[in-house]
Amino acid sequence: MNSRPPVDAGAVQIRPLVAADALAYKALRDEALRTAPDAFTSDYESSVGRDASEYVARFGALESGQFFLGAFDTAGQLLGCLGCEREQRTKQRHCAVVVGMMVSPAAQRRGVGRMLVEACVQAASQVSGLTQLVLTVTASNQHVVRLYEQAGFRPWGLLPNAIVVDGVGYDKLHMVRLLSH
DSSP: OOOSOOOOGGGOEEEEOOGGGHHHHHHHHHHHHHHOGGGOSSOHHHHTTSOGGGGGGGOOOGGGTEEEEEEEOTTOOEEEEEEEEEOOSGGGTTEEEEEEEEEOGGGTTTTHHHHHHHHHHHHHHTSTTOOEEEEEEETTOHHHHHHHHHTTOEEEEEEEEEEEETTEEEEEEEEEEEOOO
16 A cells, blocks of 8 residues: 555645746656656657657647646646547547647656546646547556556457557457536
8 A cells, every 4th residue: 555645635736837847847757757658658769869858749738639638736836737639620620639648757646647637637628629538558568557447447448459568469449438518
């Protein structure tokens, strides 16, 4: 059992990432890809050399449905982030993909991920015409699967061996959450 206390929600600010957050985002992303390779489709080796500025395009306005939220402590340190990427094709604009859930090791299992998911669902619910969120999660990561289930996501399919890391296949669980407006 984890003995670390939950993070005080009042001590964590959730806000959209902006261009000035790109270096902190890249550092968190590189760390996550390195330490949890089975959790991401992207890989550390292909990403570590990218310039932080390449990620800024992901940091859109909330109302666009194309945004990343960051969880920051009182010192302004990025503890975690989560993205929402609205589909661009006309027939799929009602849907957005939740991507890039990352929480720094020091802040894991302390409620930061839950706060990010709740804030993402809340923000997505305010986007005009957006009616559902989808995501994939490594099926064997039951802690994160439960986190998404508690936020109202439901599984709808399993892709066996969706990613292969060091010769080991990992299944990805597909999940969906309908948004209420």
